[in-house]
Amino acid sequence: MGIKINDKSFKKNLEKNLNDDFMRAAMVKAQDLINKNRANVLSQLGDGNYQEWQKLSGEARAHAIENLDFYLNQFAENVVKNGGTVFFAKDAKEASQYVTNLAIEKGVKKVVKAKSMVTEEIGLNHDLIDAGVDVKETDLAEYILQLDDWNPPSHMVVPSLHLNKTQIRDVFAKNGYSGKDIPEDLAAFARAQLRNEFLTADMGIYGCNFAIAESGAITLISNEGNIDLCTSAPELQVAVMGMERILATYEDADICISLLARNAVGAKSTSYTTFVNGITEEGAADGAKEFHVVIVDNGRSKVLKSQFKEVLQCMRCAACLNICPIYRQVGGHSYNSIYSGPLGVVLTPLLAGYEDFEELPYMCSLCGACTEVCPSNIKLHSLIHEHKRVLAEDKKNSAFWGVSMTGAGKVFSRPWMYKLGTGIAPLMTKPLMEDGKIKKGISILKGWTDKRDMPALEKTRFRDWYASRSKGGNK
Amino acid sequence: MKVTLFTTCIVDFMAMNVGKATVELLESLGHEIDYPTNQTCCGQPMYNTGYVEKTKSTIKHFIETFEHAEVIVSPSGSCVSFVKEYPHVLADDKDWKERAEKVAAKTYELSQFLIDVININDFSAKLPGKAVYHSNCHTARFLKVKEQPLQLLSKVEGLELVDFHNSDKCCGFGGTFSVKMGDISAEVADEKARYIQEANPDYLIGADFACLMNIGGRLSRIGSNIKVMHIAEVLNSK
Numbered sequence: 001m002g003i004k005i006n007d008k009s010f011k012k013n014l015e016k017n018l019n020d021d022f023m024r025a026a027m028v029k030a031q032d033l034i035n036k037n038r039a040n041v042l043s044q045l046g047d048g049n050y051q052e053w054q055k056l057s058g059e060a061r062a063h064a065i066e067n068l069d070f071y072l073n074q075f076a077e078n079v080v081k082n083g084g085t086v087f088f089a090k091d092a093k094e095a096s097q098y099v100t101n102l103a104i105e106k107g108v109k110k111v112v113k114a115k116s117m118v119t120e121e122i123g124l125n126h127d128l129i130d131a132g133v134d135v136k137e138t139d140l141a142e143y144i145l146q147l148d149d150w151n152p153p154s155h156m157v158v159p160s161l162h163l164n165k166t167q168i169r170d171v172f173a174k175n176g177y178s179g180k181d182i183p184e185d186l187a188a189f190a191r192a193q194l195r196n197e198f199l200t201a202d203m204g205i206y207g208c209n210f211a212i213a214e215s216g217a218i219t220l221i222s223n224e225g226n227i228d229l230c231t232s233a234p235e236l237q238v239a240v241m242g243m244e245r246i247l248a249t250y251e252d253a254d255i256c257i258s259l260l261a262r263n264a265v266g267a268k269s270t271s272y273t274t275f276v277n278g279i280t281e282e283g284a285a286d287g288a289k290e291f292h293v294v295i296v297d298n299g300r301s302k303v304l305k306s307q308f309k310e311v312l313q314c315m316r317c318a319a320c321l322n323i324c325p326i327y328r329q330v331g332g333h334s335y336n337s338i339y340s341g342p343l344g345v346v347l348t349p350l351l352a353g354y355e356d357f358e359e360l361p362y363m364c365s366l367c368g369a370c371t372e373v374c375p376s377n378i379k380l381h382s383l384i385h386e387h388k389r390v391l392a393e394d395k396k397n398s399a400f401w402g403v404s405m406t407g408a409g410k411v412f413s414r415p416w417m418y419k420l421g422t423g424i425a426p427l428m429t430k431p432l433m434e435d436g437k438i439k440k441g442i443s444i445l446k447g448w449t450d451k452r453d454m455p456a457l458e459k460t461r462f463r464d465w466y467a468s469r470s471k472g473g474n475k
Numbered sequence: 476m477k478v479t480l481f482t483t484c485i486v487d488f489m490a491m492n493v494g495k496a497t498v499e500l501l502e503s504l505g506h507e508i509d510y511p512t513n514q515t516c517c518g519q520p521m522y523n524t525g526y527v528e529k530t531k532s533t534i535k536h537f538i539e540t541f542e543h544a545e546v547i548v549s550p551s552g553s554c555v556s557f558v559k560e561y562p563h564v565l566a567d568d569k570d571w572k573e574r575a576e577k578v579a580a581k582t583y584e585l586s587q588f589l590i591d592v593i594n595i596n597d598f599s600a601k602l603p604g605k606a607v608y609h610s611n612c613h614t615a616r617f618l619k620v621k622e623q624p625l626q627l628l629s630k631v632e633g634l635e636l637v638d639f640h641n642s643d644k645c646c647g648f649g650g651t652f653s654v655k656m657g658d659i660s661a662e663v664a665d666e667k668a669r670y671i672q673e674a675n676p677d678y679l680i681g682a683d684f685a686c687l688m689n690i691g692g693r694l695s696r697i698g699s700n701i702k703v704m705h706i707a708e709v710l711n712s713k
């Protein structure tokens with residue numbers, strides 16, 4: 001699939017999603033629930049202590065990113081010491097081909113896959129399927145999306161957030177399910193199907209939450225148990241990771257894991273925290289006999305050298321999506337990228353270019369809620385603003401706004417122009433008035449007035465009142 | 476104290492009453508008002524749309540207009556939070572940066588000034604009825620002014636303050652966002668207006684006119700009769 005999830009224009013996509021009452025109600029409900037749980041587990045850290053934790057985990061992430069080449073080397077050396085093979089892939093194609101070729105070479109017929117954003121990013125499923133490999137997503141939500149003709153994920157932690165239980169029942173019904181839309185029954189059906197897949201797979205593929213440099217371990221944080229089956233049942237295993245997933249030590253991981261679980265799902269910890277340390281010993285009943293780690297660059301080294309470096313600290317917890325007032329209204333698919341919400345706004349244009357994603361930086365009211373919650377301590381709203389600056393100043397993307405803002409800059413730095421402009425403005429907007437309010441705007445004002453009134457511009461400005469008052473009038 | 480007033484451009488030409496209430500309130504507390512008539516806008520609309528360079532002349536004009544002040548007070552936390560950003564925006568120019576720092580350090584949002592600087596406890600505002608308070612994002616998150624407005628409102632005689640669902644969330648204004656992404660912005664405002672209606676207040680109070688104009692615009696469109704008031708007007712109610 002890659003980063004971009006469909007070929008519709010931004011506008012069409014947005015319109016469709018804004019009209020999807022169903023999806024929108026699901027977003028509101030999910031955000032409120034996740035945030036309630038999140039607030040609850042954070043309050044257990046003690047009043048005001050979250051900021052301290054946030055600072056610590058932000059420092060741990062920043063330290064790893066600052067010294068990325070050192071820690072990547074250390075990590076790779078340790079993976080090899082643990083009996084694994086490391087492959088550095090410079091782009092999506094190289095990464096996907098490496099895994100696909102490996103599957104072909106080893107005669108793999110079936111792959112069980114755990115949820116991983118980076119494998120979505122590199123479009124791995126497609127390549128494997130093209131090579132004739134049977135790919136099974138084993139995360140429940142991903143499994144649903146796969147059965148639904150590879151419906152794209154709309155949320156990083158809860159990929160099928162845009163579907164409800166009835167829609168999921170319908171998807172399952174096409175695949176042999178005959179029960180009702182009861183969540184437990186649906187899960188039991190998926191579980192029975194998947195159990196068989198694990199036992200018959202020749203290869204397991206999973207992502208990586210944190211790669212620990214000091215030991216070469218891949219850390220996986222999960223809830224369903226499917227990841228543990230991917231890391232234990234198949235003899236051939238591949239971990240795919242973005243090259244920024246590194247942490248220096250287990251101690252750093254301890255802090256980051258606590259915050260990841262609390263922010264991602266509003267729980268103190270997830271059901272499973274798994275460390276994969278290379279191949280297992282001779283004679284062990286389960287675990288990898290052959291282990292590969294694919295480290296994906298795909299534009300990250302470029303980000304590392306840019307003013308956006310900080311975004312590499314992200315631990316994909318989705319707290320910023322869950323708090324974002326815009327994501328809440330438009331849903332994940334409106335971003336047209338596998339990475340949605342504030343993180344997606346920052347990351348997508350960096351990895352996939354501005355061309356297809358020029359509107360993303362404007363999907364933000366700069367309210368700063370994302371920055372406030374981010375456990376990696378990323379100043380998300382500042383980075384979103386920096387994208388806007390790049391678009392406006394370096395790429396000169398909008399003649400309309402360029403001219404308007406040049407005009408505004410002139411008026412606001414020349415008081416005589418400002419006084420004149422604000423003096424005649426009420427007259428100019430008079431044709432738009434109805435019942436003392438502006439109800440029907442033209443041009444850009446329409447975006448406002450379609451659903452909102454606007455107060456009339458004052459005939460007596462504050463400055464007029466003040467001036468007349470100091471002359472003794474209107475006190 | 477001599478208080479130099481920055482009304483903000485939007486209050487100047489769209490909400491004269493907010494400026495008027497600010498002046499009358501400060502005067503009733505015994506302060507002298509200084510109103511530099513050359514003032515325009517803080518520059519935030521251009522800056523937030525991405526036009527950083529084009530903002531600089533406006534910022535410099537602001538600094539020139541206000542640097543004589545002992546203390547600068549404004550009835551908008553969002554604009555004040557942007558004034559606090561000036562040193563960062565002018566970081567490349569040592570002289571201007573220093574001037575920006577001095578101006579930023581003495582600029583306060585109204586409720587912040589009332590509580591943190593002059594620490595008023597006793598004033599005789601009176602407004603009978605039930606109210607909700609909308610907390611502006613920039614005031615709360617960037618300026619860290621959260622408690623001050625509530626503290627002031629709690630002292631208004633007859634006023635009952637109630638909370639509403641997701642009261643700390645953005646109202647969807649966001650400056651040029653409100654027109655550039657007007658359809659999304661309107662949906663955010665609509666949800667905000669609905670939650671406010673659920674609380675069934677007589678008044679919606681805020682410390683930032685832009686948000687009030689946004690939420691109020693939606694309330695007005697759906698025919699609500701909740702009265703929208705700036706905190707300066709509330710504190711000036713007798």
Ligand code: SF4
Pocket residue numbers: 313314315316317318319320321343370373374375376377378380
């Ligand atoms: S940017 Fe921060 S809040 Fe958003 S997903 Fe990444 S770590 Fe979580």
